[in-house]
Amino acid sequence: MLLAITGMAIAWYDELDTALNPDLRQAQIGSGDLVSLDKVVANAEAALPGFSVNNAILAPESGYTHWLIGRQVLADGDVRAMQLFVDPASGTVAGWRESGALQFDRHHFPDLLYGLHTELLADEIGATIVGIIGLLWMLDHFLSLPLAFPKRQKWQDAFRLAGRKGSLRRLFDWHRAKGMWLWLLTFTITLTGVTLAFPNVSRDLVQPLSPISERLHEAMPETSNDISIGLDEAISRVTADISQVHSVRIFPTISQYAVRTYDDRDPDNQGRLWTYVNMVDGTITGKRHDIGESGGDLFFAWQYPLHSGHAAGFAGRLIVTLVGLVTVLLCYSGLRLVWRRRNNGRQNRNSTNF
Structure with missing residues (x-):
């Protein structure tokens, strides 16, 4: 429930940060x-x-x-x-x-929400716990299917409400129906959350199926050259239109600028085309888009855009908000189901003993 609430909030991180600060x-x-x-x-x-x-x-x-x-x-x-x-x-x-x-x-509140969502404010231990929660939620998605579609039941019933208002049957159907209607969306959020929490392990699992290329700067050797090219000149070597630039990463240990520009292949609004410019002589030393050239590259390039909703812009973030809200309701109705069934079981045992 905490991850769902904080996830809904940071889907609107920039808007929230701007409003508060x-x-x-x-x-x-x-x-x-x-x-x-x-x-x-x-x-x-x-x-x-x-x-x-x-x-x-x-x-x-x-x-x-x-x-x-x-x-x-x-x-x-x-x-x-x-x-x-x-x-x-x-x-x-x-x-x-x-x-x-x-x-x-207010200055630190947006980052506080982000830290709670990604690592429970507990660094690597917290990130591991978040990843384990995601794995358990993935398992729960598959365990829910045989419960939602028991034998001799029409599959359509899993998406409907039955029973009188306030009954245990109505509570069960209310819990099941909303989970089934958004099963694919909640599973997508869960899967992408796990890959983001365990990026190295996820890559190790995908690598045998499809090659994954790393960002170019990760393989560049360290240098000790003096910097003679500034940020503005580095950008001018890449594009004459600064509005096409999302950001510039600075890597002094390898004497490289990574100018990130917008591209038609971008899965979100982050500027996924990386162009590397040498800090010493201004030459372009490499270019890579996050989409890459393999299925593995494509898979990982879409993880954050899908998880955050940015893959579909404003509508995508509304969907992520809806998924977060439904997850909160699933937690609530699931706890109510456990509580009601425990109470019913106690009443039945007491009646039998009497």
């Missing part, structure tokens, strides 16, 4: 000429000493801020993950927050 997510200057991305990063690093960017997510449209994700090295040597928000038109830093911080305020 307009001071961070909404640009104060508005439309106009954009300052260079290099200046945006420089201003961010000057505003928060010790901060370095590893992922710059560009404002999706006019009126929103750039979102810089990175880490800050503190004076005592400790490191914390940080997010900074910068006005694209003025380069002014709107503010920042610590990623994954257990703080109960």
